[in-house]
Amino acid sequence: MLNMKNVSKVYRTDTVETHALREFSLTVEEGEFVSVTGPSGSGKTTFLNIAGLLEDLSGGTYELDGRDISKLNDKERSRVRNEKIGFIFQSFNLIPELDVFDNVDVPLRYRDFRADERKRRIEEAIELVGLGSRMHHLPAQLSGGQQQRVAIARALAGEPRFLLADEPTGNLDTTMADSVLDLLAEINKAGTTIIMVTHELALADRARRNIFVRDGQVSDNAPELHFASMAAG
Amino acid sequence: MFRYYLKLGTLSIRANPALSFLMVAAIAIGIGACMTIMTVKHVMSGNPIEHKNDQLYHVQVDSWNPDDPYEDPDLPPEQLTYLDAKALFDASRAFRQTTSYKISRVVQPEDDDARPFQTDGRATTADFFPMFDVPFLYGSGWDNAADATEERVVVLSRDLNEKVFGGENSVGRILTINGESFRVSGVLDDWTPVPKFFDLNNNPYEEPESLYLPFSLAVAGRFDRGGNTSCWKPLEGDGFEAFLASECIWVQMWVELQGESAKADYMQFLDAYVEEQKLLGRFPRPLNNRLYNPAEWMEYQEVVDDDVDVLLGLAVLFLVVCLLNTIGLLLAKSMRRAKDTSLRRALGASKLELFKQHIFEAGIIGVAGGLLGIAMTWLGLRGIENLYVEYDFIQHLVRMDWSMISLAVVLAVASALGAALYPTWRTCNITPATHLRLQ
Numbered sequence: 001m002l003n004m005k006n007v008s009k010v011y012r013t014d015t016v017e018t019h020a021l022r023e024f025s026l027t028v029e030e031g032e033f034v035s036v037t038g039p040s041g042s043g044k045t046t047f048l049n050i051a052g053l054l055e056d057l058s059g060g061t062y063e064l065d066g067r068d069i070s071k072l073n074d075k076e077r078s079r080v081r082n083e084k085i086g087f088i089f090q091s092f093n094l095i096p097e098l099d100v101f102d103n104v105d106v107p108l109r110y111r112d113f114r115a116d117e118r119k120r121r122i123e124e125a126i127e128l129v130g131l132g133s134r135m136h137h138l139p140a141q142l143s144g145g146q147q148q149r150v151a152i153a154r155a156l157a158g159e160p161r162f163l164l165a166d167e168p169t170g171n172l173d174t175t176m177a178d179s180v181l182d183l184l185a186e187i188n189k190a191g192t193t194i195i196m197v198t199h200e201l202a203l204a205d206r207a208r209r210n211i212f213v214r215d216g217q218v219s220d221n222a223p224e225l226h227f228a229s230m231a232a233g
Numbered sequence: 234m235f236r237y238y239l240k241l242g243t244l245s246i247r248a249n250p251a252l253s254f255l256m257v258a259a260i261a262i263g264i265g266a267c268m269t270i271m272t273v274k275h276v277m278s279g280n281p282i283e284h285k286n287d288q289l290y291h292v293q294v295d296s297w298n299p300d301d302p303y304e305d306p307d308l309p310p311e312q313l314t315y316l317d318a319k320a321l322f323d324a325s326r327a328f329r330q331t332t333s334y335k336i337s338r339v340v341q342p343e344d345d346d347a348r349p350f351q352t353d354g355r356a357t358t359a360d361f362f363p364m365f366d367v368p369f370l371y372g373s374g375w376d377n378a379a380d381a382t383e384e385r386v387v388v389l390s391r392d393l394n395e396k397v398f399g400g401e402n403s404v405g406r407i408l409t410i411n412g413e414s415f416r417v418s419g420v421l422d423d424w425t426p427v428p429k430f431f432d433l434n435n436n437p438y439e440e441p442e443s444l445y446l447p448f449s450l451a452v453a454g455r456f457d458r459g460g461n462t463s464c465w466k467p468l469e470g471d472g473f474e475a476f477l478a479s480e481c482i483w484v485q486m487w488v489e490l491q492g493e494s495a496k497a498d499y500m501q502f503l504d505a506y507v508e509e510q511k512l513l514g515r516f517p518r519p520l521n522n523r524l525y526n527p528a529e530w531m532e533y534q535e536v537v538d539d540d541v542d543v544l545l546g547l548a549v550l551f552l553v554v555c556l557l558n559t560i561g562l563l564l565a566k567s568m569r570r571a572k573d574t575s576l577r578r579a580l581g582a583s584k585l586e587l588f589k590q591h592i593f594e595a596g597i598i599g600v601a602g603g604l605l606g607i608a609m610t611w612l613g614l615r616g617i618e619n620l621y622v623e624y625d626f627i628q629h630l631v632r633m634d635w636s637m638i639s640l641a642v643v644l645a646v647a648s649a650l651g652a653a654l655y656p657t658w659r660t661c662n663i664t665p666a667t668h669l670r671l672q
Contacts, residue, residue: 107581
């Protein structure tokens with residue numbers, strides 16, 4: 001499904017050259033729940049941005065569903081983001097002036113859905129995250145956990161093939177974080193591939209596989225985790 | 234997506250009220266300044282008889298001084314001598330023709346207690362009214378027979394009829410003008426062609442005259458001329474007859490010609506007339522006859538002063554400055570909304586879709602700026618009116634019509650869209666990842 005080979009990412013200024021990723025290779029199969037851990041500045045988020053087509057890579061190849069991403073133009077990349085990828089951010093990134101319904105509607109607006117189809121998908125997604133009674137609340141009227149659920153609903157409404165979550169519980173207390181992770185686990189069980197970046201090993205333990213990133217590369221020297229799949233198995 | 238963009242634009246404006254107001258205000262002030270001058274110029278350069286522009290022609294023949302043209306470079310006089318006006322009129326070679334000059338008369342109201350008053354008038358011919366589509370409230374003009382027989386008939390303006398007859402249908406009633414009785418044949422409806430194209434020798438923005446009576450009668454009665462008279466050589470003899478026979482120019486002539494061939498024929502007729510006069514010792518200058526339609530005639534007479542163009546240029550520069558301010562404000566707004574834009578990019582919006590969204594929002598700002606700009610223009614025009622309050626004609630120059638109101642909105646929207654191009658381009662090209670991760 002997702003296949004990166006020798007991907008590199010270099011940020012350049014007039015005086016400094018920073019290698020965020022070097023020779024980064026990773027394959028993620030359909031239906032996996034992969035956590036990506038690593039120390040600050042190791043390149044986790046850069047990996048996620050490249051995986052989500054939010055940034056260009058400097059070198060190497062990246063194939064998503066067998067398509068070479070580097071050969072896509074802006075419109076095609078936008079379409080891939082819209083149809084195949086769902087994003088969940090640490091800071092929720094809801095649009096403050098839009099209510100829950102309209103926030104979930106945002107990605108659907110860029111697809112050729114009819115109004116009734118959009119409405120059905122939005123309502124189903126909001127119900128799924130347990131916020132059916134708050135459909136017309138503004139983000140400011142919701143708790144942090146509820147806002148993250150809205151963000152998850154927004155990511156799910158387009159029925160993406162995989163979710164990219166960047167520290168999805170970073171701004172939540174333990175109880176809320178657990179409920180969000182439970183929700184992600186359920187979504188994964190339903191067949192959606194999830195890649196979750198986190199720096200908390202306890203959270204990474206909820207995934208089925210962990211990738212440890214150090215100095216912009218996948219490291220074999222990962223901390224020992226008890227993966228959900230192992231626990232389940 | 235139209236309704237969606239409209240909703241997003243409205244929400245964005247409400248979310249940034251101060252910034253949005255500044256943008257609307259900047260556009261409105263620029264539009265107001267620009268449209269104020271453009272409105273004045275539009276009225277000054279309008280053609281109130283545009284629908285007959287290809288039929289009406291002002292007649293010029295060069296009867297002037299052989300040693301010195303009437304005006305450089307070699308321009309013929311703007312008016313005709315009485316001799317030429319009468320000869321050309323009597324030849325009756327056009328579909329319609331009219332000669333006229335401005336007069337000044339004293340009107341005695343019917344009420345003996347009312348005081349007589351002086352008013353402007355126009356000595357003209359029967360065709361004046363149908364040629365210039367003059368609207369009548371009551372009655373009509375006079376016929377050619379009245380011209381031929383110097384009949385004492387008069388046509389009144391609506392205001393004069395109001396003043397003298399209380400606005401009643403006064404057709405057939407008698408009006409005393411300079412002690413003589415005239416029968417009212419018609420009363421004009423409101424009629425204020427701006428500019429007063431049929432007589433640009435005087436102030437082209439003044440009101441049309443209050444009364445109209447036959448040219449032949451005015452000449453026979455030696456009515457005082459209220460317009461310009463120019464002579465290039467002394468009269469040969471004394472008295473009014475000598476003046477009529479002189480080379481002094483004081484009569485304006487217009488003809489109505491149907492089609493280009495009729496115009497060519499009439500020009501040929503004018504040339505033949507002048508050649509004939511040359512044999513009689515007149516018209517010492519080379520052949521230089523002209524037929525100008527109303528639009529050409531107004532341009533020839535430079536109805537729109539060069540100062541207006543200078544002012545318009547300054548107003549446009551001011552608009553540009555306002556738009557530069559708007560560009561700055563839009564850039565500030567786009568920076569403030571970088572996260573929102575990045576999020577939409579991440580969720581699947583292409584650059585083109587974001588461009589459309591932001592341009593649409595700029596369009597809403599433009600419409601708001603245009604509407605406020607109309608109010609600013611109104612204020613600007615009132616300012617001009619108050620500045621020149623002592624001139625009656627100013628009220629005709631400071632009127633906004635629907636075309637100018639529409640232009641204000643179109644110009645504002647175009648300005649806003651133009652100003653939004655660069656900020657929107659920058660917005661669409663931001664790297665989404667930079668703004669989405671806020672740890």
